[in-house]
Amino acid sequence: MFGGGAAVSSPAVGRGDPDPHGRGVSRRGLFRLGLSGGDATVVDYDSVTARVRAGWEAAPAEPLLRALEPVGPVLAGLVGVMAGERVLDAGAGDGNVALACLERGAVVEACDIAEAMVARGRARTGPSVEWRRADVQSLPYDDGSFDVVLSAFGAALAPRGRRAARELVRVLRPGGRLGLAAWTPEGLPGALDAHVPLPDGVLPPSAWADDQIARRRFEPHLQWLERRTRRVALRFAGREAMFEAFTLPLGLAEEERAALRPAFDRLAGDPAGTASGAEFHARYVLYAGRRPD
Secondary structure, three states: OOOOOOOOOOOOEOOOOOOOOOOOOOHHHHHHHOOOOOOOOEOOHHHHHHHHHHHHHHOOOHHHHHHOOOHHHHHHHHHOOOOOOEEEEEOOOOOHHHHHHHHOOOEEEEEEOOHHHHHHHHHHHHHHEEEEEOEOOEOOOOOOOEEEEEEEOOHHHOOOHHHHHHHHHHOEEEEEEEEEEEEOOOOOOHHHHHHOOOOOOOOOHHHHHOHHHHHHHHOOOOOEEEEEEEEEEEEEOOHHHHHHHHHHHHOOOHHHHHHOHHHHHHHHOOOEEEOOEEEEEEEEEEEEEEOOO
16 A cells, blocks of 8 residues: 555665664574675565555455545644645555545645555545555655655555655655554554564564654654554454455465464454444554654
8 A cells, every 4th residue: 555656676685674672684584595694684675565566456455445534634633734735645545644635625646556546546536636656665756845745554564664764754845744654563453464474674564653663764854753642443344354354455375364364363352343343443653743944
């Protein structure tokens, strides 16, 4: 769902984001790669980018996107989107945040890594929003193009976290504001990250919930950064629909997705029943920051 054209053009060589304990890539990972401690670690970011894009191209994502709609107004309100401001919804899905900003009178552009999401977004928002297929790790916008840049869960999927953070800030004007939402690793759906296979050196999307990691990514580029925690009630037709909504967009092979079922069942417990299906309260973090003047 994070904003994609072709796979990121720059080579996938460099050190991955450090984990919360500063370990970076594991020693076991270095041995597996056949590298000595003094060599550059080759991190396979591009396979993750391709998997995310494929997942959002193919998945029937509407149940999850509709469940996420309440987050759009929360994020727009957190950064105080105002009428007339130029706003970018990055990793937009089919436009939940974009529509929330339109309701506030903003001039909105949106991008997503999946052409399927861009097409759905155009159909949903009409000509009021200008859409592009674009990767948040390499945004096709000029420096300082926007007053506000927002991303609800999309940019967090980008495997190059520091590069994504730098790009989101780059397209902000001086004094512009940024807002980002990401799942926490406690409870669904963020806790499934621990069970999704990733290349050595790539942190899961829920790593954004770690305040130290987020600050290392953002603070070289932002004047200040605030962190808040919220919950959203995710509603689905039933337990099976919830599992599919959380796992189909991951772009995993069917056997890998099936391997997530025990963790999902344990974490889901017994979701609250409603007249229309199942409801689960998910925890997420919000970051708000400002680019220096």
